[in-house]
Amino acid sequence: MGIFEHLFNATLSVGGQEMVWREIIGNVIGLTSAVGGMRRKVWAWPVGIVGNVLLFTVFLGSWFGLAGDHPDMLGQAGRQVMFIAVSIYGWVRWNQTRRQGGADAVAVHPTWATWPQRAGLLLGMLAGTAFFAWIFGMLGSWAPRPDAWIFMGSILATYGMARGWVEFWLIWVAVDAVGVPLLFKGGYYATGLMYVFYGAFTIVGFVVWWRIHRRESLEAAAASSTPAAEAIA
Template identity: 40%
Template sequence: MNWLNSEAFTAFDQHILWSDMIGNIFGLIALLLGGLRSVWNWPVQFLAGLILFGAFFGHLTGSAGKQVIVMIVALYGWWQWNRSKGRSADGHISPRFATWRERAAMAGAAAAGTVAVALLFKAYPSLSWDPWPDAYIFVGTIVAMYAQARGMVEFWFAWLLVDLVGVPLNFANGYAFSGFVYVIYGALVLWGMRDWWLRSRQGTRPALEGAPA
């Protein structure tokens, strides 16, 4: 499987790795399925995390560690969505807005977690090339996926904030395909945010019927 970490091609003077490309393609598919509120977004996300772990391991330890958390949360999300009572008539999850208490808890956890992880990276420089942005993405991804697992519209906002740092970080560290994909993530996030926002207002009315599986 060494070919996964070999160069696939070069684009705009950037070397594209097979693992970086394939993992992020699965990540895009998972995000699209998440926007469609399909429970299948979670196993696809797990597979993306597994491939990207191999891509990042040994270079961006924070990003590699993030993929481990991504896989764990993907399993949790799959379980949570399968057992959720907040499902619409078409079998998909029904999104909701978080309470102010939930928002405060997630924001506090994100801030404290970012500081803690960044200090860990700074204490052990071999863990990450860019401690603060790497820690920010690490923790932000966990918060976003947790909110998604709970069916909260706010998970899209969290993903958008992660993207704002993820694009320059990946380009700066040679993961060009990840950088390009983060740009596409941004577009999908805006689409998903609007869709979930509207559906959270509609509840389980007939407008939910006919969504793709």
């Protein structure tokens, strides 16, 4: 076995359970990306892509001869591919925003989605979950319906992050609520534990972005009222 193959197959034994190091590292990288996203850093997107590539190899273990006791999770694997595509979009969008604002500008200005946009997210979640549950079932997914829910929620949350919608954090909460029990049941303990932490982290992220939006709105209102006050004076 070569060095690369040895590292690729390396596992960590915890409480009698074997966890692949790629799963652990991929989730740590994902958490790092989430922290960067909360802080509105452009580097969050390319860092997240690295984690997506690692986790893709984990959730389609049979493709790499590594399935073991863990079932393939097509939704979990598929969302890594979609993450990469949406992350490229977010990477470009945040870079554009930062360049337009000058050297000291932030990459995104959090805002609430409009009601039509929220309706689009809800319809997309329901219709997409139903469609991909059928697709994953046809492809032999171990748990097609929750797999599809996690898949669609993850894509919509990542898209919402790219658009700067505060609500994207709440979509992650809905994803985690289904993902935690599913991953534990499938034996993906590292990812399941990380999802538990993500659940708490997304609530913090929601509050942080909400406060940023409120502060920026007040600053914009104050700036717009100042010229009017000067004109009256």
